[in-house]
Amino acid sequence: MSEAGEAAPTRADCVADSAGGLTFHITDWVRPQPGSYDDWNGALVLILRGAEGRDGGEVRLPLGPTGDGRLQAALPSTVALPEGRWDVHMAYGDAEPRRLVPGLNDLRSLVDRRPGPSTSPLSVRIPYATKHGNLSLRSWRRAPHAEAGEILLEDGAMAVRGRLHRVQHPAEWLAGAVLEARCRRDTARVRTVPVTADGADFFCTLPFAELTEDWGGGADLWDLRLRPADAEEPPARLARILDDVPDKKEIFTYPSMELTAPHGQARVRPYYTRDNDLAIRVEAPV
Structure with missing residues (x-):
């Protein structure tokens, strides 16, 4: 717990792939209730800034445990994410989604990226820290x-x-x-x-x-x-x-x-x- 009595912020590491996808890894989250993951119902929630509550303004990604004890969610390049700034949250059960903060980013595959031939829209997603220290994504989707x-x-x-x-x-x-x-x-x-x-x-x-x-x-x-x-x-x-x-x-x-x-x-x-x-x-x- 923090000095103010609130839970410490949860961090998410991000790994980018050359196709434009992102994988999120959460390592420091403590589950509210003990037990197995058989009843797990967590999700990574992306909310388009300025479009809260509107159709298409929210994307939920399944967030599940991995073999090494971390939680993971994938945002493939094939998931259509409209252009804009998306704030990243974590949701568990019926609780309100909670903002995540940036962990370690592995964005090496984005440097000098050269997409292959295709006529599908080009997907670009870059994670970044907001001025308040939260995790967000900048998304582009363009063709041509x-x-x-x-x-x-x-x-x-x-x-x-x-x-x-x-x-x-x-x-x-x-x-x-x-x-x-x-x-x-x-x-x-x-x-x-x-x-x-x-x-x-x-x-x-x-x-x-x-x-x-x-x-x-x-x-x-x-x-x-x-x-x-x-x-x-x-x-x-x-x-x-x-x-x-x-x-x-x-x-x-x-x-x-x-x-x-x-x-x-x-x-x-x-x-x-x-x-x-x-x-x-x-x-x-x-």
Whole structure:
């Protein structure tokens, strides 16, 4: 028991696999009643933040004992987990689900992950500790997906290399494709540049002058996606999710560039959003 008289927090270790699945191991939980596991009815409960009580806002995973005395639950990549942040709980019997705290994470299989060919949605789940010290998951589920790789800033432009995932014929999908930048404040403002492809790998260069030519001051945020030549095919959001970093906004940072625009000096900087999507911010210099 803790000094406050409450039970100590229960920790869950997480192990990721290269397919996008997670296995949870609980080692420090004390069963409320003694006895065998014949009447066991525990579960790992994932609750989508902001969707409590709504259909699809809760996923329950069987939580059972293993031979070494631990409790284990599996979240396979085949279980559809909608995009968002999922808080991780443990439930036993009729008791209210209780938040878990992070233990040890083995996320080596997520580093430089290269998913195999498939047309099913790409599943990405990354466990992390919240600011309150609880265990949560960041989940993505995308098809198609354009994974951003190397980003170079020079000569007033941004050059991006990446790889397309979850389309049946990536070379055909990329033939004639463009990088589309769409202004979040005024979605009618759209800029496109051609994409060069080699199989599923792509390369494109976006001159920042394209985004500042009609900038009128204030802050413009531009979302980036690959749009295929075939209008019936869905676009692919440009993002970086195939690694073990759940929140890249404050970790993967890029320098800004200043350009002379018709309205005045503009500062342009690429950045990752809270969803790890690649975007560009245009604003006045400080």
